[in-house]
Amino acid sequence: MIEPDRTIVMTGASRGIGRVAARRLVREGSRAHLVLLNRGDSPDLVEELRAHGAVSVVRTDLSRLRSVADAAAAVAERVREGMLPPIRTLVCNAGVQHTNALTETADGFESTFAVNVLANHVLVRGLQRHLHPRARVVLTVSDTHVGDLRHNLGMVPGPRWQPVQTLARTGAFPDPASPAAGRTAYSTSKLAAIYLVHEYARRLAPEQSVVSFNPGFVPGTDLARDADAVSRFAMRWLLPALTLTPLATSQTTAGRLLADAAIGATAAPSGSYIDRDRVARSSDESYDPERERQTWEAVEALTANF
Numbered sequence: 001m002i003e004p005d006r007t008i009v010m011t012g013a014s015r016g017i018g019r020v021a022a023r024r025l026v027r028e029g030s031r032a033h034l035v036l037l038n039r040g041d042s043p044d045l046v047e048e049l050r051a052h053g054a055v056s057v058v059r060t061d062l063s064r065l066r067s068v069a070d071a072a073a074a075v076a077e078r079v080r081e082g083m084l085p086p087i088r089t090l091v092c093n094a095g096v097q098h099t100n101a102l103t104e105t106a107d108g109f110e111s112t113f114a115v116n117v118l119a120n121h122v123l124v125r126g127l128q129r130h131l132h133p134r135a136r137v138v139l140t141v142s143d144t145h146v147g148d149l150r151h152n153l154g155m156v157p158g159p160r161w162q163p164v165q166t167l168a169r170t171g172a173f174p175d176p177a178s179p180a181a182g183r184t185a186y187s188t189s190k191l192a193a194i195y196l197v198h199e200y201a202r203r204l205a206p207e208q209s210v211v212s213f214n215p216g217f218v219p220g221t222d223l224a225r226d227a228d229a230v231s232r233f234a235m236r237w238l239l240p241a242l243t244l245t246p247l248a249t250s251q252t253t254a255g256r257l258l259a260d261a262a263i264g265a266t267a268a269p270s271g272s273y274i275d276r277d278r279v280a281r282s283s284d285e286s287y288d289p290e291r292e293r294q295t296w297e298a299v300e301a302l303t304a305n306f
Helices: 016-028 043-050 065-080 111-130 179-203 229-244 251-263 289-302
Strands: 006-011 032-038 054-059 087-092 131-140 209-214 273-275 278-280
Touching: 006 016, 006 065, 006 111, 016 032, 016 043, 016 087, 016 251, 032 043, 032 065, 043 054, 054 065, 065 111, 087 111, 087 251, 111 131, 111 179, 111 289, 131 179, 131 251, 179 209, 179 289, 209 251
Parallel strands: 006 032, 006 087, 032 054, 087 131, 131 209, 209 273
Antiparallel strands: 273 278
């Protein structure tokens, strides 16, 4: 096996588009060591990937920020000690969506915001000093942040922006026990992630880049695993037919495009929004320097103890 000369760190590789992307990253990046931050050991995935390259797992519970911070510290220590080559790519792909806005983590945060925003921030900040001078950071976002019929087929309400300190706690939206509130929490968390991408772009080293990646609507994933039985059936067995149209993206295609974004095959300047296979403009609401600064400051404060 070729000795790795770069490290790729990735969350959300155990299923869905992340699993497809992980396969592509380890096969295409023959000189990369792929570090998976997974809740479990994922032995079947690791065995499959190790047939093509170097792979290791750091067990990480993204709903517990101490676990995320510890995982970042473990990876950073391995880089410092020369056990891993420099981190060339960081892929923050994991995400959750609940059927309510009342699910609370052990840290006291609303779960959607904790996993989709705060965990990513703890990871980026924990590894920032150990990134390669030309590293790329990718955050998987969603076009649900646009909030119109064309982008999400009316299935997910648009974001409802509020102070981050409010969004990070349960009950931030009307009728918080409802699926609509859970979906609103999801779209709003993805808007917050885009704000952070813009702010990271200002704060990373000049030749490092950070981008947000939108896979489009990808039916058949486990993102709706907490939904009602009818919705789960539709997501798994009916809506995949939409991948034959421009309205949806297959898991295979979305995973390939995520890998392309990660390795730089999709050219994109720092701070960009990659819409599947090309740079595009995200929603008008997502360009707000004041909100970007406020989001940065708030998540810094909320994660200061981790």
